Amino acid sequence: MPPGPKDEFREIAEVVADFAARELAPIVDELDEKEMLAPGIFAKLAELGLLGITAPEAYGGAGLGAVAASTVIEELAYVDPGTALSYLAHALLFVHNVGINGSEAQKERYLPPCIRGEWVGGLAMTEPEVGSDAAAMAARAVREPGGWKLNGSKMFITNGPFGDVFLAYARTSESHRKLTMFIVEKNFPGFFRGRKLRKMGMRSSPTGELVLEDCHVPAANLVGVEAEAIRPMMKNLDIERVGLAAISLGIARACLDHAFRYARERRQFDAPIIEFQAVSHTIADMYIEWRAAEGLVYEAARAVDAGERARKLSAAAKTFASEVATRAGLAAIQVLGGYGYIREFPVERLMRDAKLIEIGGGTSEILRNVVVAELRKGY
Template identity: 40%
Template sequence: MAVDRLLPTDEARELIQLTRDIADKALDPIVDEHEKAETYPDGLFATLGEAGLLSLPYPEEWGGGGQPYEVYLQVLEELAARWAAVAVAVSVHGLSCHPLFTFGTDEQKQRWLPEMLGGSTIGAYSLSEPQAGSDAAALACKAVSGPDGYTITGSKAWITHGGIADFYTLFARTGEGSKGISCFLVPGDTPGLSFGAPEEKMGLHAVPTAAAHYDGARVDRDRLVGSEGQGLAIAFSALDAGRLGIAAVAVGIAQAALDDAVRYATERETFGRRIIDHQGLGFVLADMAAAVDSARATYLDAARRRDAGLPYSRQASVAKLVATDAAMKVTTDAVQVHGGYGYTRDFRVERYMREAKITQIFEGTNQIQRLVISRSLAT
C-alpha cells in the first residue's frame, strides 16, 4: 500500500513517484531471487545512480539532487520497503560521501565529488574494526605519514559493499588517543588492500558485508580528508545523518511487513470470517500501524531539524531507537499474523523479521542510542 506523504514541493512528489516506479519495476521483481541465492544485483546501483537516487541530499552543483533530508529519507524508505539490502547500501553510499563534501578542500571536491554524487562510483564507510565498534576511539588501524603519502596497516570490519565499492571512506590512527584519528578517501583498487569472504549474515544477503585488510597499502597525501586528528569529529558528524538513514530503512521494512500482514489478514478466513475482522487480530494490526506511523514521525522530525540547521543529534538517536525497535516488533507480529506460513520462506515476512534485527545494531546499537539520549538530558 502506497503511503500518503506530506511532501514540501511538487518536485518532491514527482521524485517519490519516480522512486516507487523504479522500486516496483527494478527491485521488487528480483529481490526474492537474489536474497535467497545471496547474489549481488549487478547493474542495479548504476540504474539508481542514473535516476539520481544515490545522492539526493547533496547540492546540484556537485552532482547531487539538491533535496531536503526529509525527502531523501522518504526515498530511502520507499526503497527499503522493496529491498532493505539495497536501501542500506544507498544510505551507506550517502554516508561515505559526507566527509569529503563537508570537510574536503575545494580541490578535492572538484576532483572526486561529482562522480561520487553522480553515482558513477559507489562508496563504503570503513570505521568499525574487529575490536572497535561503538568505541571508535579504540581504533587500531594505522596510517603512517611518509614523504609522499600514508602507509596503512590494519584491519576493518563490517563494511557494507566491502570488496565491491569503488572507494572507501577510511578512519585510521595517525596519532595517540581520541585526537589521533584521521579520515582518508581510499580507492578500492589500492595495492595492499584486500578483503575477506563476505560475512554469512542473518539477512541483507544480496549486498556483501566484508572485512578489509591493509597490508602496507599506500595512499597519496591528498587523500587525507580534513586535517590529521580530525577523524573522530568527521565520523561522528556523519553518523547522526547515517542514523536517520537507518531509521528510514527500518520504517520501510516495517511498512512492508504491515502491508503484507493486512493483505494476508483480509484474504485468510477462519470460522467464516476474515481474520482481520476478529478483534484480537485486528488490534494487533492496529498496534502495528500505530508503530509504523509513530516511527516515521520521529525520523521526519529529526530530518526537518537538520534541514532547518537546528541541532538534531538527540533526535537522530531517538529516531534510530524508536524506528528500529518498532521494525523488530512489527515484523515479528507480521510473522505471527501469518501463522505457520509466516515461519516459511514462501512469505516475505520472515525475511523482513531477519532484516529488521540488524537495524537495531548498526550505526550504533540501540543501547548506544539510549546512552546518547540520556547524556543529552544531563547537559
C-alpha cells in the same frame, strides 16, 4: 488531511516506489537467496539522479537534504531493505560525507564518478575488535614520502566486497580521540578485500572485511584536518542514523501492508481473520507504532536539514524505528501463521532485515546512552 512529513518530496517517493516495484520486487527473493547485489542497481539509481541526493549541484548532485534522502531510502526499503542499505552507504556515508568534509580537489575527483554510478563508495569505521567505542580503533596511519601508510582491518563494511572507494578512519596519534579520515581507492597498493560475510538478513547488500597492509594513501587524500576527524564523524552519524531509521520505516510499513492484506483475505471459522480482535489489535498496534516512528524520523531529518544539533533526535529516531520494525516483522509473521514462516511470503525476510538496524550505526543500547547524555547537557 494535514500535511505529511515528506509531502514536499511526494513526487520523488512515487518515482522511487515505482522503480523499486519494477526493478527490485521481481528479483528480491533471488537476491536474498544468493546474497547478491541487484545487478546494475547503482547505474539505474544514477539514471534517476539519486546517488548524489544531498551532494552539491556543482558536482552533479541534487542539493537536497536528509528529508529527501530518507524518502528515497524508505521507498527502497519497502521492497528491499538490503538495496536501501547499500544505497545509504554510498549516498550518505561516502558521497554526503565527502561533499561536506572534502576539499575542492577531493570533491572534483570523487563526487562526479560516484554520482554517475561509475564508482561505488562506502565507509570503513568498524574494526574486528572495535565497534561501539569507535574512538578506540586500532588502525594506524604514519607519514611516509608522498603521503601516509595505513595498517589495520575494517569489519562489517557495507559495499566492502565490491566498492571502489572508501572513507577510512585511522589513528595518527596515541591520543584516544585523535583520528584522521582518508579516502582509500581499491587500487591503492596495500588495499585488500577480506572475506565476504554471510548474514542473517540484508543479504542483498554485500558486507565484508577490508584489510590495509602498508597501504599507501597520497597526502592529498587526507580529509579535513589531521587528528581532528572525531567531530565530522559524529556529525555524519546524525544523517546516517536518520537514514537507517528510514529503512526501518519502509520495513514496518511493508510488514503492516502484508499483514493487513492477508488478514482481510484469510478466512477461518467462516470469517476473515481480521474480524477477530486478537488479529485486528495486532494490526492496529503495527499502524500506531509505524506512524509514531514516521513522525519522529522525519522530525529528526528536518533537524539535520536545518543545521540543528540533531544527535538526540537522530539517536531516538533510530532506536524507536528500528525496534518498531523488528516488532512489525514478528507481528506480521504471527498474523500470517505458517505462511509467515516460509519464504513464499516476504515477511520472514523483512523480519531478518529489520534486526540489523538495532545494531548497525549504533546499537539501541548505546543510542539510549546518547539520548540521556544529550538530555543531561540540556539539549
